[in-house]
Amino acid sequence: MVKAVVLGAAGGIGQPLSLLLKCNPLITELSLYDIVNTPGVAADLSHIATPAKVVGYLPPDDGLKKALTGAQVVIIPAGVPRKPGMTRDDLFKINAGIVEGLATGIATVAPKAFVLVISNPVNSTVPIVAEVFKKYNVFDPKRIFGVTTLDVVRASTFVAETIGDLSKSADVVVPVVGGHSGVTIVPLLSQSSHPLPSGFSGEKLDALVHRIQFGGDEVVKAKDGAGSATLSMAYAGAEFAVKVIKALNGQKGLIAPSFVHLSADPAGGEALKKEIGTDIEYFSAPVELGAEGVIKINSLGKITPEEKKLIEAAIPELTNNIQTGVAFPKKSNL
Numbered sequence: 561m562v563k564a565v566v567l568g569a570a571g572g573i574g575q576p577l578s579l580l581l582k583c584n585p586l587i588t589e590l591s592l593y594d595i596v597n598t599p600g601v602a603a604d605l606s607h608i609a610t611p612a613k614v615v616g617y618l619p620p621d622d623g624l625k626k627a628l629t630g631a632q633v634v635i636i637p638a639g640v641p642r643k644p645g646m647t648r649d650d651l652f653k654i655n656a657g658i659v660e661g662l663a664t665g666i667a668t669v670a671p672k673a674f675v676l677v678i679s680n681p682v683n684s685t686v687p688i689v690a691e692v693f694k695k696y697n698v699f700d701p702k703r704i705f706g707v708t709t710l711d712v713v714r715a716s717t718f719v720a721e722t723i724g725d726l727s728k729s730a731d732v733v734v735p736v737v738g739g740h741s742g743v744t745i746v747p748l749l750s751q752s753s754h755p756l757p758s759g760f761s762g763e764k765l766d767a768l769v770h771r772i773q774f775g776g777d778e779v780v781k782a783k784d785g786a787g788s789a790t791l792s793m794a795y796a797g798a799e800f801a802v803k804v805i806k807a808l809n810g811q812k813g814l815i816a817p818s819f820v821h822l823s824a825d826p827a828g829g830e831a832l833k834k835e836i837g838t839d840i841e842y843f844s845a846p847v848e849l850g851a852e853g854v855i856k857i858n859s860l861g862k863i864t865p866e867e868k869k870l871i872e873a874a875i876p877e878l879t880n881n882i883q884t885g886v887a888f889p890k891k892s893n894l
């Protein structure tokens with residue numbers, strides 16, 4: 561019996577994500593919350609012949625509280641998306657307050673739930689959720705995840721394209737670490753389960769790294785003002801959520817990169833901090849999942865000098881994004 565909740569469920573990501581969750585038989589209750597349209601989305605999904613009972617909630621009559629009551633997994637795709645010319649950081653002004661409000665709801669109603677943050681800028685919104693949870697004395701770093709799975713999905717697809725065999729894309733595994741925006745996205749292509757063609761180096765390799773780092777821009781540009789990635793994000797979000805739910809149900813050996821507070825690791829993430837050469841608070845790294853959340857944060861493994869440079873280049877922006885997120889709830893009156 562698993563109750564999953566989508567906050568922002570009527571949006572571009574929220575609807576297809578809710579569809580994929582409704583299709584997963586591991587979920588028995590699916591609550592959809594948004595400031596608009598959730599009764600319709602829920603009625604529509606509720607006709608699908610799968611186990612989950614779907615209910616839609618709106619803000620009046622304690623809708624958020626009702627949606628969250630008894631939740632084990634809460635996924636947050638609420639917030640505004642980018643338009644061409646914007647960075648993810650440009651979304652902070654609006655999305656920080658939205659995420660803070662929703663995090664307050666979770667901290668007070670379902671403080672033990674696993675929280676999966678999709679709303680951008682992820683490098684800052686995850687620290688906002690953590691700070692709100694600290695405010696309410698319910699912070700458990702093992703249960704708060706920034707969803708960076710879309711970067712992993714893109715890396716698999718683009719590597720399969722490079723190899724010239726898209727049929728392999730679902731099998732290609734490439735760890736992507738760091739954060740979720742531009743240069744903070746660091747694909748460890750040297751660890752790809754499917755090696756790149758021989759001689760694939762220099763400018764070609766740089767171009768592939770760049771495409772993974774800035775894959776979001778491709779979609780924003782193509783959508784031409786109508787938003788950013790929604791369908792691929794729903795796919796990626798459902799993939800990560802299902803892994804978390806399987807771990808919650810006792811399945812062992814599940815590992816996925818996620819942007820987490822490094823104190824989620826029993827050893828405080830000290831080994832990872834040494835590997836990346838900095839005392840940063842949050843980082844996306846492969847985490848081992850268990851019934852209580854993060855069991856441990858894995859080592860990045862053997863990385864090339866070029867990948868080390870990419871990590872070094874990621875740290876200043878990442879540090880800045882994290883500080884912006886950490887500072888936000890302290891300044892707010894919520």
Ligand SMILES: NC(=O)c1ccc[n+]([C@@H]2O[C@H](COP(=O)([O-])OP(=O)(O)OC[C@H]3O[C@@H](n4cnc5c(N)ncnc54)[C@H](O)[C@@H]3O)[C@@H](O)[C@H]2O)c1
Nearest residue numbers: 568570571572573594595638639640641678679680710793
């Ligand atoms: N982590 C990632 O990899 C990733 C990928 C794609 C998009 N995103 C981010 O996800 C967010 C959502 O993108 P989208 O395309 O679905 O946007 P969208 O505008 O289509 O949908 C957002 C939804 O959030 C709802 N919402 C706004 N305020 C709310 C509140 N206070 N409570 C509940 N719901 C609220 C809106 O009503 C809307 O339905 C954006 O911030 C986007 O940048 C992240």
Ligand SMILES: O=C(O)C[C@H](O)C(=O)O
Nearest residue numbers: 642648680776777788789
């Ligand atoms: O690019 C965006 O703004 C959305 C998302 O973060 C993405 O990577 O597609």
